Amino acid sequence: MQRNFRLTRSTDFKRVRRNGKSYAHPLLVLIAIESENNLSTTRVGVAAGKSVGNAVKRNRAKRLVRAAAQDLHPQIKSGYDLVLIARAPIIQVKMPVVRIALQALLLRASLHKNNV
RNA sequence: CAGGCUGGUCGGGCGAUCGCGGCUCAAAGAGUCGAGGAAAGUCCGCACUUCAUAGAGCGCGAUGCCGAGGAAAUCUCGGGGCGGAGCAAUCUGUCGGAUCGGGUCACAGAAAAUAACCGCUUUUACCCUCGGGUGAAAGUAAGGGUGAAAAGGUGGUGUAAAAGACCACCAGCGUCAGUAGCAAUAUUGGCGGCUAGAUAACCCCCAUCGGAAGCAAGGCCAAGCAGAGAUGAUGAGCUGCUCGCUCUUCCCAUCUCAGGUAGGCUGCACAGAUAGAUGAUCGCCAACGGGAUGAAAAUCCCCGAACAAGAUGCGGCUUAUAGACCGGCCUGAGGC
RNA sequence: GGCCGACUAGCUCAAUUUGGCAGAGCAAUUGACUCUUAAUCAAUCGGUUCUGGGUUCGAGUCCCAGGUCGGUCA
Numbered sequence: 001m002q003r004n005f006r007l008t009r010s011t012d013f014k015r016v017r018r019n020g021k022s023y024a025h026p027l028l029v030l031i032a033i034e035s036e037n038n039l040s041t042t043r044v045g046v047a048a049g050k051s052v053g054n055a056v057k058r059n060r061a062k063r064l065v066r067a068a069a070q071d072l073h074p075q076i077k078s079g080y081d082l083v084l085i086a087r088a089p090i091i092q093v094k095m096p097v098v099r100i101a102l103q104a105l106l107l108r109a110s111l112h113k114n115n116v
Numbered sequence: 117c118a119g120g121c122u123g124g125u126c127g128g129g130c131g132a133u134c135g136c137g138g139c140u141c142a143a144a145g146a147g148u149c150g151a152g153g154a155a156a157g158u159c160c161g162c163a164c165u166u167c168a169u170a171g172a173g174c175g176c177g178a179u180g181c182c183g184a185g186g187a188a189a190u191c192u193c194g195g196g197g198c199g200g201a202g203c204a205a206u207c208u209g210u211c212g213g214a215u216c217g218g219g220u221c222a223c224a225g226a227a228a229a230u231a232a233c234c235g236c237u238u239u240u241a242c243c244c245u246c247g248g249g250u251g252a253a254a255g256u257a258a259g260g261g262u263g264a265a266a267a268g269g270u271g272g273u274g275u276a277a278a279a280g281a282c283c284a285c286c287a288g289c290g291u292c293a294g295u296a297g298c299a300a301u302a303u304u305g306g307c308g309g310c311u312a313g314a315u316a317a318c319c320c321c322c323a324u325c326g327g328a329a330g331c332a333a334g335g336c337c338a339a340g341c342a343g344a345g346a347u348g349a350u351g352a353g354c355u356g357c358u359c360g361c362u363c364u365u366c367c368c369a370u371c372u373c374a375g376g377u378a379g380g381c382u383g384c385a386c387a388g389a390u391a392g393a394u395g396a397u398c399g400c401c402a403a404c405g406g407g408a409u410g411a412a413a414a415u416c417c418c419c420g421a422a423c424a425a426g427a428u429g430c431g432g433c434u435u436a437u438a439g440a441c442c443g444g445c446c447u448g449a450g451g452c
Numbered sequence: 453g454g455c456c457g458a459c460u461a462g463c464u465c466a467a468u469u470u471g472g473c474a475g476a477g478c479a480a481u482u483g484a485c486u487c488u489u490a491a492u493c494a495a496u497c498g499g500u501u502c503u504g505g506g507u508u509c510g511a512g513u514c515c516c517a518g519g520u521c522g523g524u525c526a
Contacts, residue, residue, distance in 0.1 A: 013391070045391065055156095055425055063136080063395070095396080 013045055016083045023109050027098060028065060029085040030105040042076050044069045048086040061086035068099045077111050 020033035035043065046065045048058040065084050076082075090098065106112040 047391070059393085059425075060395080062391085063393095067135085 012043075012081065013047070013083060016045070016081050020081070020083070021109070023105050025101050025105050026087065027090045027093065027101045028087055028105070030102075030109060031083040031085070032080050032109055032111060035079050035081050042073065042078050043081050044073070045081075045083045046086070047083060052086055052088050053091060057091050058086075061090045064090060064095060064098045065102075067095060068102045071099055072102055072106065075113050076106060077113060080111060082111075 016031055016033050020031040023030045023032075035041075044066075046062045046069070048061045048065075050058075052058050052061050065086050069082075069084065084102070103112070
């Protein structure tokens, strides 16, 4: 995933997490808000807390979530900032399961291009 | 053969496909490089940076047997003293000073350090049933329930009763000399005074060492905002205090044109990020375990890598770790 | 990444200074009071002092190593 589609600043994470709406799933949590300055791109940030496990497990969880977001990125409505937080059970499942979970979350949040 | 102790090495390898991060060429894309033995905990030390160019004294802190290595270290190797575990191989704790001085030693006990409460002994006064009893003075650490610990131990001489008061042996202290060793130290002999409780991981004394803070250190550029800086006095800072040194935020006077927040770059490395990069699938090989067939050798099938990931770098320590390989040694049983 | 601090009964905290029988309040259990409950009163129960070593006659306290949790620094 290219860097200009990523959330990289700590202040951006704080803004999304404080003001955005959250949608939960056993494997991960989605938090979304409209971009400031009306940017047309969709930016995605990935996080994994200490409850996921040690550094190896956290890296694997973020890698899975980033790969799923890479696949689904063209289908996401533009102009939003998203934060995806991994949860502990994600280290036991494989890639397609994560992609299905992310797609379900996007539909619930009305951010999928199939939504009207 | 079984069980155990210990030293070292490795921590899957090769190939294919799809992916990740940096750099170079650059239109897609191609080339090249890409984490560990502990990268971890942050327990020590050093480099490096700033504070004054890092100074002086006090205080505070750390370390403490000997030799060698090392830039240094609560480091490594070898040796020594005193302990602990184990039949053994071996593992493991600790290390200046208790005659500078102070503090503490609960409960029990006469007494916890200037030991006379009971007891023992002598002298003397009084009473008396003439056995003795009571009181006073003096001597005495041989005996006394206690306690973690009771003032060298045993035997004898000696005495009114006792006592290192004296003697023999033993234990321990100081000192001198010999022997072994670089040394710590061990051992033998002589001499001395005859006895010194424990605690310094309590204060303290002695010796050696240490200025403080830390890459979120620090340097450069620089939106918004705002004037800012230099000199004198005053005040502030540098380490807890004093000296000493340096600086000028607020207020006053004079002079000069830059200061700095968000943010960015750097510090930063032939891995070098700045929300943080190494994995997945397949095949072969090596290898542990399990199952089936078989008298055995062997064959076939299945399963599968532990602990764990850089964030300034390096030297150590400590902690986590499935297993594999190569040595050395001990105990037990059997055979020759 | 650096630097600090805490851990004691089910919960909130004492005792650590100067080592000497580990305590208080709430909670829980039982009894009394009450027609019953609450409140009140009395009693009881409840601890490997985060873990493991060491110093000491003796450790919650002193020393060393580890674990968990929290704070702070751009």
